[in-house]
Amino acid sequence: MIVLYVAPIIIVLNMIIHPSNANSVLWIKYIYLNLELSSEGDEKMNDKIKPKKNLGQATTTVTSGRVVQDYFGFVNPPVYHGSTVLYPTAEAFRAHDAPYVYGSKQTPTSQSLECAIATLERADGCHLTGCGRSAILLALLSVLETGDHLLLIDNVYRPTRNIADNFLKKFGVETTYFDPNIGAGIKNLMRENTKAVFVECPGSQTFEMSDVPAIAAAAKQQGAFTLIDNTWGTPLYFKPFEHGIDISIHAATKYIVGHSDAMLGAVTAVGEAWDAVAQTYDMLRLNAGVDDVYFGQRGIRTMEVRLARQMKSGITIAEWLSERPEVYRVLHPALPSTPGHDIWKRDFTGASSLFSILLHERNETAVNAFLNALNLFGMGASWGGYESLAIPFDPASYRTATKWEHSGSCIRIHIGLENVEDLIDDLEEGFIALNSAASADK
Numbered sequence: 001m002i003v004l005y006v007a008p009i010i011i012v013l014n015m016i017i018h019p020s021n022a023n024s025v026l027w028i029k030y031i032y033l034n035l036e037l038s039s040e041g042d043e044k045m046n047d048k049i050k051p052k053k054n055l056g057q058a059t060t061t062v063t064s065g066r067v068v069q070d071y072f073g074f075v076n077p078p079v080y081h082g083s084t085v086l087y088p089t090a091e092a093f094r095a096h097d098a099p100y101v102y103g104s105k106q107t108p109t110s111q112s113l114e115c116a117i118a119t120l121e122r123a124d125g126c127h128l129t130g131c132g133r134s135a136i137l138l139a140l141l142s143v144l145e146t147g148d149h150l151l152l153i154d155n156v157y158r159p160t161r162n163i164a165d166n167f168l169k170k171f172g173v174e175t176t177y178f179d180p181n182i183g184a185g186i187k188n189l190m191r192e193n194t195k196a197v198f199v200e201c202p203g204s205q206t207f208e209m210s211d212v213p214a215i216a217a218a219a220k221q222q223g224a225f226t227l228i229d230n231t232w233g234t235p236l237y238f239k240p241f242e243h244g245i246d247i248s249i250h251a252a253t254k255y256i257v258g259h260s261d262a263m264l265g266a267v268t269a270v271g272e273a274w275d276a277v278a279q280t281y282d283m284l285r286l287n288a289g290v291d292d293v294y295f296g297q298r299g300i301r302t303m304e305v306r307l308a309r310q311m312k313s314g315i316t317i318a319e320w321l322s323e324r325p326e327v328y329r330v331l332h333p334a335l336p337s338t339p340g341h342d343i344w345k346r347d348f349t350g351a352s353s354l355f356s357i358l359l360h361e362r363n364e365t366a367v368n369a370f371l372n373a374l375n376l377f378g379m380g381a382s383w384g385g386y387e388s389l390a391i392p393f394d395p396a397s398y399r400t401a402t403k404w405e406h407s408g409s410c411i412r413i414h415i416g417l418e419n420v421e422d423l424i425d426d427l428e429e430g431f432i433a434l435n436s437a438a439s440a441d442k
């Protein structure tokens with residue numbers, strides 16, 4: 001500390017003796033930045049990056065998790081490529097007494113993004129993982145053990161089903177699927193050994209809006225944790241911990257990274273659940289690669305504006321689609337015609353740009369003609385980037401607790417950052433191709 005007070009005097013003397021030395025000015029700036037920081041006391045990194053209260057969401061997205069003083073004034077944290085962390089003394093090594101102890105546990109880069117996500121979602125903590133799927137696994141392994149019972153929502157991302165049915169089962173965890181519209185009725189499925197209830201709201205293909213607060217309240221009464229895959233809601237538009245959730249999961253690969261160029265997962269949690277996540281993470285270290293972490297940290301700074309634009313474009317296109325004669329129904333929680341819209345209005349502050357359409361057409365050749373005629377909509381599974389996508393899916397093929405009634409085809413649409421008019425023109429071309437393929441097939 002003393003150096004911070006003595007150094008400016010030496011530098012000022014140096015400037016008087018060598019007035020042309022520009023470096024001195026920079027050093028004074030640097031030292032004052034550090035003085036400001038040091039005035040906060042000997043806090044740990046975690047305390048330093050605590051959010052300022054009452055900031056708007058865009059401001060929080062831009063500022064949280066950044067400690068520019070620690071990066072010599074650079075706006076963004078550097079990418080720390082590292083495994084080994086050197087300790088100053090044998091005593092410190094024995095006590096693991098260092099802000100960072102090992103590359104897989106945390107680096108200043110990962111900590112910056114973890115802090116930003118936890119701050120936005122108002123969690124007690126966040127850990128990053130190598131992809132969304134490993135985030136789901138980390139969350140489940142944090143709260144489940146042999147002999148436990150898991151309640152899993154029937155509209156869940158399919159690989160989550162796979163983890164439950166083919167992985168957790170091997171370790172003696174039993175799973176029961178439930179209707180996304182179950183609400184407080186979930187209590188009837190609770191068993192003495194029910195340890196976790198896992199929801200995805202809305203479901204990322206069929207977009208049912210579950211009554212999350214009612215489900216979480218029933219789970220809490222039974223002493224079970226409630227987990228949510230909050231990838232669609234993002235840390236901006238749904239605040240899970242204000243609705244009774246214990247653990248929230250993000251495929252940060254989607255809107256947080258936002259550019260379809262990295263794989264990343266995040267698990268945030270509160271209270272006892274956060275302790276469990278932190279302990280399990282420490283054992284398993286399902287950590288993300290530092291460059292992908294950096295892409296997430298870069299992406300999150302513009303997420304608020306990307307999502308605002310994508311939400312607006314998504315709603316405009318969903319409304320346009322709902323007027324098309326080929327479309328039986330649009331499934332977009334922000335549209336009043338979509339079942340569950342009232343829940344969305346009650347619990348969410350925005351909508352991301354992923355939704356589905358149910359077509360009257362069942363003929364696969366005609367639906368393929370629609371998809372193949374699209375030029376601006378790519379056909380790819382991962383969403384949340386800057387580009388638009390359209391893919392077919394079939395909920396009837398995997399649901400077990402509920403029956404999927406619609407007999408026509410289903411298309412999932414992701415709206416990116418292109419001009420809405422161009423996307424609508426593209427879809428119009430698709431419908432021309434669909435109609436001509438359908439009539440040729442009759």
Ligand SMILES: Cc1ncc(COP(=O)(O)O)c(C=O)c1O
Nearest residue numbers: 131132133157204231251253264
């Ligand atoms: C809702 C949802 N959760 C989790 C994931 C998994 O994310 P990742 O692709 O990063 O493993 C996906 C991926 O498509 C998803 O759609």
